[in-house]
Amino acid sequence: MKAEGKIRVWQDYQKEIADDHYFYVRSCIRQNFFPGSEQTFLKILRTELGKDIYENPHHTTCSGIGYHSDVVPFDTIQTIVARQFALMTEAGYKNLAASCITSFGIYNEIIETWKEFPSELEKVRNFLKSATGREFEVPQNVAHASDIVYKFRDDIAARKKFSLINQHTGEPLKIVEHIGCHYSKMFPSKGVGGAEFPHVLVGMIESWGGEVIDYPERRHCCGFGFRQYLVMSNRGYSVSNSRKKFESMEPYIPDAILCNCPGCPMFLDRWQYVIEEMEGKTFGENGAGIPVLTYEEMAGLVLGYDPWDLGLQMHQTNVEPLLNKIGIQYNPELKYAGKDGKMIGKPMMVGCGW
């Protein structure tokens, strides 16, 4: 295909991402699993990029996990989402920035429903008005937080202290990128690169000096799958999905896995530990695991933030091999030190590849 043709086709895979003035909605589970990620995102946007991003402490869960587990009805989740939009409208914002991929999918699903079925929108307006007295406008722009980091990836690269280059070999780090299923598999037009060529994490990796690994099970789900995990006896389905991916990526000797979803880094991180405990198998170099990072953590490392401020001590798969390759200095003694310098305690269970 001619270059002009490629450019024209690629236009169909782009999405509009607002430039500034975001209303930020956090994720329920990321604040527990990767507590430094969202704070790092806000810090990068406000301090590094000088953007206006507002969050209201009264915003709640989108209830997506309950919805996908069949315990929250559609009318209920629509009204909960309408309340988030009401908080955004009251604060004078029009651009929604979601931290969570599940929420991102939920917001898109509900907005698309309202476009297709305006009667649903009117019904929900009445529900919210009668329950809370609030009114709302539908957001003009809905972006996932990774879309925003993608949009400003080159601005971050211009401020970087470290590149994704192996200091020992001088070669680009080999990174596996893993997109959350609800990012673009549900509504391909809502994700950068669509469902076929998701580019949101690829763009970050390439912009920051790394190299993306293309492996057979690249687009396979991490296995979270809500009900696959919520019922303990079903977790074998979840871990088996992750194992399939690890087996597929292992021959390429990845240095790290980069994710943009709350569930994916949680499970790709924790399941490596579980597989090691259950089968004695690890998938990284020299018997270690493959470090799993969120895009905010990766951006924070590139910008030279302290790894322990980013919350990397909360990962069950050891991240030190990656820090050593990038050449980041860290104090192992402070790994489990809290903000006030007091030790927060070492985990009782030993992590993968320790």
Place this chain on the structure above:
Amino acid sequence: MKNFGYSIIKQRTIDYDQFDGRLLNEVLEMEPSFKVCLSCGGCTATCSAGDLVSFNVRRMNLLLRRGETIELESEIQKCMLCGKCMLVCPRGINLRNVIMLIKKSIAKYKPINS
């Protein structure tokens, strides 16, 4: 090894890069009539052993063609060599000979770590 209350499911993916076709090729060479099997399942429907245990001649064919020799070895032990499958086969395949050839050669081609 720890027990977390669930297990890891073994992959059912057939990796054709790892496919070991030696047993299949030997059987096809020694019993060429097996090449024309159309997997109609008449053999399985009439099988005396299949009436009593979970033996399935068509599945045996599938395991052989996928190179799954470990499962195949335990499967063919169930055959009583009565030959009824040969009476109904629309392609006239000598299935008893196929079973005998597999039994004779399978030990040679089993994976070392099985």
